[in-house]
Each structure stands twice: as C-alpha cells, then as structure tokens.
Amino acid sequence: MSSRATAASILGRVIRTGAYSNVLLGTLGGTPDDALIRRLVYGSLRHLPAIDQLIARASHRPLADIQPGLLDLLRIGTWELQFGDGAPHAAVNEAVEAARPVAGRSGAGFVNAILRRVSRLDSPADSD
Secondary structure, X not given: XXXXXXXXXXXXXXXXXXXXXXXXXXXXXXXXXXXXXXXHHXXXXXXXXXXXXXXXXXXXXOHHHOOHHHHHHHHHHHHHHHOOOOOHHHHHHHHHHHHHHHHHHHHHHHHHHHHHHHHHOOOHHHHO
C-alpha cells in the first residue's frame, strides 16, 4: 500500500469512526515513509474544513455523494496541493494511482478530474 493510500485509510478511520490519529499512526511499522504519512494525516485533519470546501467546489456535489475511500484520497491530495510543498503534478499522480485499487479506472479518473480542478482553485487561506 502506498504512503498516500495508508494516510487516506487512517484519515478515513479517524473521521468516520472517531479513532485517535496518534494511536493509528503509532501502529506504523517504522518505515522511511512514516514521517510523510504523519504529515499527510495531521495536515489534512488540521485543514479539514477548508479541504472539504475545496473538494465540494471542485466536484459540484455534496461530499456525502462521493465514495468514502475516494473522498479520503481527495482529502489527502487536496492537502498536498493547497498546503503541501510538493509538485502539484506529483500530488495528483500519486492520488490517482492510489485510487485505482479503491475504485478502478473510473474512480481514478474522478480523482484526477477533481484534483486538477482543486489545483486551479485559490486556497481558502488565500482569500482571507
């Protein structure tokens, strides 16, 4: 499982079941990607309202209508695009690749389209 898929899985469990992020992150296996996974999860949780607003604007649909696994990947990808410091094309590509096992080609295409739109939106922090 990729770092983004792991981060999305943890994020989803925190949001939907009320699990503690620090407990779930504490179960990581000590891999070099652990720091990235922590950064993705904590960053996404910190900016969740803004992230959800951006996804809703880009998708033109209520978040409840988006498959939960894809929504989690969109949240991670949106955080990377709007608040992270990596290359936008890499954030989109990583999220798309992580979406394929979750929802197949159509799900990956959906993630690609939404994150490309998100990348063109102003961050809610920019509009303050």
